[in-house]
Structures are given as structure tokens and as C-alpha cells.
Amino acid sequence: MYTEIISINDKEGLARAAEMLKQGKVVALPTETVYGLAANALDGEAVRKIFKAKGRPQDNPLIVHVADFEGIYPLVDNVPYVMKKLAGAFWPGPLTLIFKKSDIVPLEVSGGLDTVAIRMPAHPVILEVIRLAGVPLAAPSANLSGSPSPTISRHVIDDLSGRIDAIVDGGDCEVGVESTVLDITRDIPCILRPGGITKEEIERVAGKVEIAPSVVEKIEGQRALSPGMKYKHYSPRARVVLVRGTSKDYVNYVNGLIGDGVFALCFDEDAKGLEVPYLSYGSCKDYNAQAKLLFSKLREADEKGAKLLLVHSTEPVGVGLAVYNRLLRAAEFEEIVL
Ligand code: AMP
Ligand code: MG
Numbered sequence: 549m550y551t552e553i554i555s556i557n558d559k560e561g562l563a564r565a566a567e568m569l570k571q572g573k574v575v576a577l578p579t580e581t582v583y584g585l586a587a588n589a590l591d592g593e594a595v596r597k598i599f600k601a602k603g604r605p606q607d608n609p610l611i612v613h614v615a616d617f618e619g620i621y622p623l624v625d626n627v628p629y630v631m632k633k634l635a636g637a638f639w640p641g642p643l644t645l646i647f648k649k650s651d652i653v654p655l656e657v658s659g660g661l662d663t664v665a666i667r668m669p670a671h672p673v674i675l676e677v678i679r680l681a682g683v684p685l686a687a688p689s690a691n692l693s694g695s696p697s698p699t700i701s702r703h704v705i706d707d708l709s710g711r712i713d714a715i716v717d718g719g720d721c722e723v724g725v726e727s728t729v730l731d732i733t734r735d736i737p738c739i740l741r742p743g744g745i746t747k748e749e750i751e752r753v754a755g756k757v758e759i760a761p762s763v764v765e766k767i768e769g770q771r772a773l774s775p776g777m778k779y780k781h782y783s784p785r786a787r788v789v790l791v792r793g794t795s796k797d798y799v800n801y802v803n804g805l806i807g808d809g810v811f812a813l814c815f816d817e818d819a820k821g822l823e824v825p826y827l828s829y830g831s832c833k834d835y836n837a838q839a840k841l842l843f844s845k846l847r848e849a850d851e852k853g854a855k856l857l858l859v860h861s862t863e864p865v866g867v868g869l870a871v872y873n874r875l876l877r878a879a880e881f882e883e884i885v886l
Contacts, residue, residue, distance in 0.1 A: 581725065740773050
């Protein structure tokens with residue numbers, strides 16, 4: 549399949565992308581979190597093409613993207629009171645809300661569940677394309693299933709060129725990790741996946757919030773609340789092992805494992821002591837920088853020939869919780885505590 553690359557400055561190109569989406573085609577679009585692979589959320593057949601292009605398991609539901617508040621009403625069965633507060637505070641932005649779904653949402657989108665995940669993204673390009681297409685867009689991350697999510701257009705081209713109809717090239721994604729997924733169908737809202745909006749930020753607006761156990765624990769044998777959070781995900785080809793400890797202990801540990809294909813994914817503060825090839829994903833306390841860099845550094849490690857990637861674990865606080873959640877899955881939960 550020929551994949552057209554469209555610049556965000558090309559007005560006619562964006563109109564063409566919207567037309568493709570109306571015709572049931574699939575188009576990758578930049579968002580403020582990661583690149584999304586979009587199709588008309590009301591067209592089950594179009595949505596199936598997303599799963600095919602990504603090689604995504606059918607039971608992993610998709611997030612539906614809308615351009616305005618009105619856009620949610622046809623998609624949901626009822627609107628919990630807390631939604632208005634949350635959407636008022638965080639939309640457009642990286643917060644996805646789970647609602648009971650209406651009948652017009654195809655089961656392909658909900659992965660067979662009776663709920664639907666919805667958000668209003670903050671990136672002007674996807675908002676413009678949703679308006680031009682006149683339909684809500686279902687869009688998971690625009691990567692091959694299992695690999696690190698795409699935060700620059702080249703990642704999308706590497707993974708999906710020849711498999712989808714078009715890619716809108718919008719430069720680098722601002723946040724770098726996916727949206728926070730919050731279930732508001734229960735009495736106490738529950739974070740199913742941590743992301744760009746933190747628990748503390750949500751609690752300031754909505755009161756008490758829970759965190760699903762699967763966010764930092766390996767859930768086996770039972771159905772994950774957020775099916776995309778099953779344990780292996782976001783992985784480069786290299787084996788990833790997390791190492792938790794002070795900078796000194798991390799550096800000593802990694803230097804003791806020097807060998808063919810052994811790489812470090814460290815913090816800026818660790819770099820000077822390391823004797824193995826390394827990549828840094830930001831300063832140890834700068835969780836926003838880590839979120840922005842993590843996925844591209846995982847891909848870069850593969851490009852540089854890493855076979856074993858020893859990652860200095862971050863703290864699971866604030867946006868650091870989202871970073872740690874992705875790291876755990878990239879490492880299949882393998883973490884060494886020094
Ligand atoms: P992705 O679009 O690849 O970032 O993945 C979307 C995430 O949202 C996955 O973790 C899904 O499991 C989650 N998700 C989407 N819809 C639902 C839903 N109805 N209930 C729970 N989780 C959902
Ligand atoms: Mg994804």
C-alpha cells in the first residue's frame with residue numbers, strides 16, 4: 549500500500565487526510581501525547597484496519613478522540629457528574645475518561661466491552677482533522693503492537709509505512725507518554741493507566757482517586773481492567789532490565805556487567821561514571837523530560853545494537869508513575885533492587 553506523507557502546514561493535505569478518514573481509510577496523526585493511528589470510530593470495518601496495520605490484539609480497546617464536548621454525548625450511555633469537572637479542568641489534554649458506551653460505538657472500538665474510552669486531544673492538527681472529517685476518531689498509538697510508542701514521525705514511518713494510507717508529519721510530541729486512562733463508571737474514579745495528567749492533579753479536581761493494581765503489579769491469570777496494560781508492552785528488541793538504586797550503586801552495578809551489547813539507559817547524573825555505552829533519558833527528578841524521551845531512547849538503543857539495556861528506574865511519583873509503568877512493561881517486570 550502507498551503511504552502518503554503529509555506536512556502539517558499543507559492545508560489541502562489535511563483536508564485530504566480528513567477525506568480519507570471519511571472514506572474508511574487509516575491515517576496517522578500527531579497528538580500531544582504520542583502519534584495516533586486514526587480511523588472513523590463509528591465504522592467498525594475502518595477500525596478493523598487499525599488492528600490489522602498494528603498487529604494489535606482484538607481485545608485491546610481503542611480511545612475515541614473528539615473535538616468538542618458535544619462530541620461525547622452520542623457515544624455514551626450516561627454522563628457521570630464528575631465528568632464535567634474533569635473535562636472542564638483537563639480537556640483538551642492527556643486525560644481519557646471511561647464511560648458506559650452507547651449502541652453506536654462498534655464493539656471493535658470497545659474491544660467487546662460495554663464501555664468506551666474518550667478524550668479531547670490538545671494538538672491542533674488532530675482537532676482540525678476531526679472537525680474536517682465530521683466524525684470521532686478511534687486512535688491507538690501509531691506503532692506496531694508491542695513496540696515503543698511513536699513520539700516523532702520517523703518512528704511511525706519506520707513501523708507503519710506501506711501498511712496505512714497516510715501519515716501527517718507533525719514533528720515531536722510534547723508529552724511523550726500516552727494519556728492517563730481514568731474509569732469514571734464507578735463511585736471512586738480509578739486510574740487504569742497513568743499518563744500525562746497525574747493522580748494528584750485529578751484529586752485536586754475530583755476528590756479521592758484510586759490506582760488499579762495492574763499499574764505497578766504483574767496481573768496474571770485475570771482479565772486486566774485496561775486490557776492494553778497486560779504485562780509485555782512498549783518493548784524494544786533488546787532485553788530490558790530495570791535497576792533501582794542510588795546513582796553510585798547503579799553506576800557500579802552496570803560497570804560490573806560490561807560486555808558485548810550491554811548498554812545503559814541512565815539519568816544525566818549517572819552518565820559521567822559509566823564505562824558501558826549509554827543513552828540518557830533526562831535528569832533523575834525531571835519526570836516530564838523522562839516521559840518525553842523514554843520511547844525514543846528505547847528505539848535508539850535498538851538502532852545502536854543494544855542486546856541488554858540496563859535502565860535506571862525512576863520514582864513512581866507524579867508523571868514518574870507513567871514513566872515507571874511503561875518501563876515495567878518494557879522490562880516484562882524484571883527489576884533489580886540494589
Ligand atoms: P493506546 O491507544 O495504544 O494508547 O491504548 C489505549 C489504552 O486505553 C489501552 O491501555 C486500553 O486498554 C485502554 N482502554 C481503551 N478503552 C478502554 C475501556 N473501555 N476500558 C478500559 N480501558 C480502555
Ligand atoms: Mg499503544
